[in-house]
Amino acid sequence: MSDSENLQVYENVDELYIKYKWPRIAGIAIGFFAAFWNGFLLVWYGAAFAGGAPLLFFLFPIIHLAVGIFMAHQALSMLFNHTEITVSQGQLSIEHSPIPAFKGNKYYPTAEIDQFYIKQKTGSKGKKYYEFRCKMIDGKDIKLISNNGMSVEKMKELEDQLERYIGITDHPVKGEYGRTTPVFTSEKTLLPRRQRKADLPETARFAYSLRPNQRAILNNENLYVRHLTQFDWKDGNIDKLIQLTDELERERLIYLKQNRGIISAATEREMNVIETQNIDFDIQKIPNKITINGKIYVLHQLMEGQSFLSNIEGPAHAKVWIYQSLDEHSYIRITESERLLKWHEGTPLPLREILPAAYRTMDRTDGYDQEDFV
Numbered sequence: 001m002s003d004s005e006n007l008q009v010y011e012n013v014d015e016l017y018i019k020y021k022w023p024r025i026a027g028i029a030i031g032f033f034a035a036f037w038n039g040f041l042l043v044w045y046g047a048a049f050a051g052g053a054p055l056l057f058f059l060f061p062i063i064h065l066a067v068g069i070f071m072a073h074q075a076l077s078m079l080f081n082h083t084e085i086t087v088s089q090g091q092l093s094i095e096h097s098p099i100p101a102f103k104g105n106k107y108y109p110t111a112e113i114d115q116f117y118i119k120q121k122t123g124s125k126g127k128k129y130y131e132f133r134c135k136m137i138d139g140k141d142i143k144l145i146s147n148n149g150m151s152v153e154k155m156k157e158l159e160d161q162l163e164r165y166i167g168i169t170d171h172p173v174k175g176e177y178g179r180t181t182p183v184f185t186s187e188k189t190l191l192p193r194r195q196r197k198a199d200l201p202e203t204a205r206f207a208y209s210l211r212p213n214q215r216a217i218l219n220n221e222n223l224y225v226r227h228l229t230q231f232d233w234k235d236g237n238i239d240k241l242i243q244l245t246d247e248l249e250r251e252r253l254i255y256l257k258q259n260r261g262i263i264s265a266a267t268e269r270e271m272n273v274i275e276t277q278n279i280d281f282d283i284q285k286i287p288n289k290i291t292i293n294g295k296i297y298v299l300h301q302l303m304e305g306q307s308f309l310s311n312i313e314g315p316a317h318a319k320v321w322i323y324q325s326l327d328e329h330s331y332i333r334i335t336e337s338e339r340l341l342k343w344h345e346g347t348p349l350p351l352r353e354i355l356p357a358a359y360r361t362m363d364r365t366d367g368y369d370q371e372d373f374v
């Protein structure tokens with residue numbers, strides 16, 4: 001089976017599943033060498049036991065024994081193993097079977113992954129090999145896959161698949177293999193700000209970590225995330241507009257607004273031209289209040305910063321004006337970006353109404369711990 005056939009990808013709105021079969025030829029070669037190596041050790045220890053040799057005779061080849069066990073494990077893994085990489089319900093899992101890996105399987109919340117990348121390493125005899133790694137938003141650098149025979153081309157394909165599905169915009173990482181341009185220059189690449197899970201209020205962690213293609217429940221509807229816009233404001237706050245759709249492609253919008261340590265949510269709908277054409281709003285002379293269908297909205301907040309769209313590189317300058325109704329039961333959000341105005345009408349939404357898709361299978365009387373789903 002060719003290397004291209006070894007990587008199988010299955011994808012739907014709920015899950016990305018990638019299966020990689022380890023190369024058999026390398027396993028056969030290592031297996032022959034491991035058999036010779038361990039055969040010699042078997043003869044050595046057999047003679048030691050038969051002759052009642054002293055303890056030193058048993059301890060002397062202990063390092064050789066460890067090497068033999070490692071080679072045997074590697075040979076069996078390459079002959080029989082496959083690696084399963086799954087992205088589902090906000091978690092990345094990497095599992096090796098049927099021969100377990102020395103360090104076990106790996107599981108990471110996708111909301112804490114900043115970037116996937118490939119790193120070239122040099123062995124003790126000068127042989128080059130590659131590692132598939134990820135950078136976490138807290139700065140940790142984690143090795144995900146190594147020494148399973150995966151070619152650098154397949155690792156690159158894996159990187160593209162994962163970043164596209166999770167919604168991570170690709171950018172250079174220091175030490176990344178295959179980058180022909182310097183990673184760090186005097187001009188810093190502007191990327192969306194990321195927040196650690198620990199920095200978020202407990203009730204906001206799931207909603208704030210939503211990414212494209214993830215599922216969620218809103219008002220008892222099973223929806224999936226189609227698109228995400230993040231606003232990085234100059235005051236340090238981060239807002240998010242999440243577009244969700246149901247099975248009939250009907251749209252739902254959620255706006256998450258940060259005010260330092262407080263995250264609030266609202267459901268929104270985009271207003272059409274007919275609704276907005278007669279509203280007295282001038283971007284050159286911002287009014288303190290606007291009236292829509294006889295209802296008065298007062299200017300509540302003005303924000304300026306950068307907007308980032310999922311799967312689109314680079315930011316755009318953005319301004320937002322929020323007008324709140326006198327009864328505080330609704331608001332109008334006006335966004336200017338790329339010289340275009342968009343109008344949204346919003347109503348407050350309790351964060352507890354935004355739930356993981358897995359919650360549907362749980363008994364509500366058992367309680368709900370969002371830490372389990374981030």
